[in-house]
Amino acid sequence: MSTQTFNPREGQSTGSHGRIGFVSLGCPKNTVDSERILTQLRAEGYDIVPSYHDADVVIVNTCGFINSAVQESLDTIGEALRENGKVLVTGCLGAKEDDIREVHPNVLSVTGPHAYEAVVGQVHDVVPPKHDPFISLVPDTGIKLTPKHYAYLKISEGCNHRCSFCIIPSFRGDLVSRPVGQVLSEAERLVNNGTKELLVISQDTSAYGVDLKYRTDFWNGKPVKTRMKELCQELGKLDAWVRLHYVYPYPHVDEIIPLMAENGILPYLDIPFQHASPKVLKAMKRPAHSEKVLERIHRWREICPDITLRSTFIVGFPGETEEDFQMLLDFLEEAQLDRVGAFKYSNVDGAASKELPDQVDEAVKQERLNRFMAVQQRISAAKLQAKVGTRIEVIVDEVVEEGAVARSKADAPDIDGQVFLDNQTHLKPGDRLWVEVEEADEYDLWAHPVA
Numbered sequence: 483m484s485t486q487t488f489n490p491r492e493g494q495s496t497g498s499h500g501r502i503g504f505v506s507l508g509c510p511k512n513t514v515d516s517e518r519i520l521t522q523l524r525a526e527g528y529d530i531v532p533s534y535h536d537a538d539v540v541i542v543n544t545c546g547f548i549n550s551a552v553q554e555s556l557d558t559i560g561e562a563l564r565e566n567g568k569v570l571v572t573g574c575l576g577a578k579e580d581d582i583r584e585v586h587p588n589v590l591s592v593t594g595p596h597a598y599e600a601v602v603g604q605v606h607d608v609v610p611p612k613h614d615p616f617i618s619l620v621p622d623t624g625i626k627l628t629p630k631h632y633a634y635l636k637i638s639e640g641c642n643h644r645c646s647f648c649i650i651p652s653f654r655g656d657l658v659s660r661p662v663g664q665v666l667s668e669a670e671r672l673v674n675n676g677t678k679e680l681l682v683i684s685q686d687t688s689a690y691g692v693d694l695k696y697r698t699d700f701w702n703g704k705p706v707k708t709r710m711k712e713l714c715q716e717l718g719k720l721d722a723w724v725r726l727h728y729v730y731p732y733p734h735v736d737e738i739i740p741l742m743a744e745n746g747i748l749p750y751l752d753i754p755f756q757h758a759s760p761k762v763l764k765a766m767k768r769p770a771h772s773e774k775v776l777e778r779i780h781r782w783r784e785i786c787p788d789i790t791l792r793s794t795f796i797v798g799f800p801g802e803t804e805e806d807f808q809m810l811l812d813f814l815e816e817a818q819l820d821r822v823g824a825f826k827y828s829n830v831d832g833a834a835s836k837e838l839p840d841q842v843d844e845a846v847k848q849e850r851l852n853r854f855m856a857v858q859q860r861i862s863a864a865k866l867q868a869k870v871g872t873r874i875e876v877i878v879d880e881v882v883e884e885g886a887v888a889r890s891k892a893d894a895p896d897i898d899g900q901v902f903l904d905n906q907t908h909l910k911p912g913d914r915l916w917v918e919v920e921e922a923d924e925y926d927l928w929a930h931p932v933a
C-alpha cells in the first residue's frame with residue numbers, strides 16, 4: 483500500500499535552492515498526485531532531498547483508504563514532525579483535517595487529495611522560491627502554479643556543457659537522462675489525467691540520452707531509443723500539445739523540424755543562442771557559428787513555415803565590444819526570431835566568466851539591453867501584426883471577469899504572449915478552440931472564436 487518517495491533516514495544532499503522532503507503513501511493515483519507536486523516544485527528549482535534532516539520542509543501525501551493506511555499515514559506524519567518539525571499534509575486523509583489535528587496539532591497545513599496548487603503555494607510560504615535567470619527553468623515574472631491542463635515533463639537532470647557563465651553543472655552534475663520508457667509512461671499518465679500540453683524540460687533537451695548511449699528502452703511493448711528524435715515521435719502520438727524547451731543548438735536538432743511540420747509536436751523551439759559574436763560565444767564556451775545558425779534557421783522555416791523560434795541572449799558579457807554587440811543586433815534583424823528574452827550579464831559566484839577581463843560597465847550593459855529590446859520589440863510587433871485577420875488554434879489558461887485568457891501554439895506558459903478573448907466567460911481552462919485574430923501589440927493578441 484505504500485510508496486516511500488525518499489528514505490527519510492538515509493542520504494545527504496546539498497542544494498542551493500529550497501529543499502523538500504516528500505513521503506508518498508497509498509495507491510498509484512496518489513503517486514500521480516505526488517509526481518505532479520514534485521514536477522512543479524522541481525520546475526521551480528526546488529531540490530527533492532532524501533532525508534528528513536536535509537529538508538527545509540516535509541510534505542506527507544497520505545492515504546485514508548483503510549484503517550491500516552490511516553494509521554500508517556498518522557505514524558508517518560508523527561515521524562516527520564519528530565525528525566524535521568515542518569510538515570505539510572496532503573492527500574486522501576487530508577479530507578479529515580480534524581482527525582489529523584487531533585493527533586498532530588502542530589502540522590503547518592492540511593489539504594485533501596488533488597490539491598496540487600494549494601500544496602505548492604504552502605511550500606512557497608515556508609520556503610519562498612528563488613530565481614536565477616541562468617538556473618531556473620521558469621521565469622520570476624509571475625511563476626504560476628501549473629494548472630491541470632499543462633505539465634512540465636522533465637527528461638533529464640544536469641548538463642555536460644560548461645558554459646562559462648553557468649554554475650548548474652557544478653551542483654547538478656553531468657547529464658543524467660531518464661530512460662525513455664519512464665518518461666513516456668509519465669507523459670501518458672499526465673495526458674490520461676487531463677493534461678492537454680506537455681512542456682518538455684531539462685537543462686539540455688537535445689542531449690537527451692547521450693549519457694545512456696541512446697540505449698533502447700521499451701514502451702508499450704516496443705523498442706524505443708532514449709534519444710530526442712524518438713522521444714518526440716512517441717510524445718507526438720499522445721493527444722496533447724508537446725512543446726520543447728531548452729534545446730541546445732546541436733546540428734541534430736534539424737531532424738525534428740519535419741516532425742513539427744507534420745504536426746507531430748508543436749512547431750515551437752526554445753533554443754537559447756546567447757550571443758552572435760564568435761568571439762563572445764567562444765568566451766562563453768558556446769558553439770560559435772552564427773552564419774551557420776542563420777542558414778539553419780532559414781532552412782527550418784522552409785521545412786516548417788509556421789515554426790516559432792524563442793531564444794535567450796546575454797548582453798554585456800565580459801569582453802563584449804560595441805562591434806560584438808552590433809553583430810548581435812544584426813543577427814537579431816536577420817534571424818527575425820519570434821520570441822526573445824534578454825538578460826544583462828551579471829557575475830555569479832563560482833562561474834568562470836567572473837574571472838574574465840574587460841567586464842562591461844553597468845551603464846553600458848543597460849544601454850545595450852535597451853537597444854536590444856527596442857529592436858526585438860519592433861520585430862515582435864511586426865510578426866504579431868501579421869497575424870491579424872488569420873485563424874489560429876488556442877488553449878484557454880484561465881477565465882476572468884472580462885473573458886478568457888488563452889495561448890496559441892506559439893506561446894509557452896508564463897514566458898511568451900497571451901491571446902485575450904473578450905467576454906468568453908463560458909470557456910474553461912484547457913479548452914482548445916479556433917479564433918480569428920483582431921488586434922496585436924508587441925507581445926499579445928486579441929481574438930474572437932470562430933466556428
Ligand code: SF4
Pocket residue numbers: 641642643644645648649650651685686730
Ligand atoms: S548548456 Fe550551458 S547554460 Fe545550459 S545548463 Fe549547460 S552549462 Fe548551463
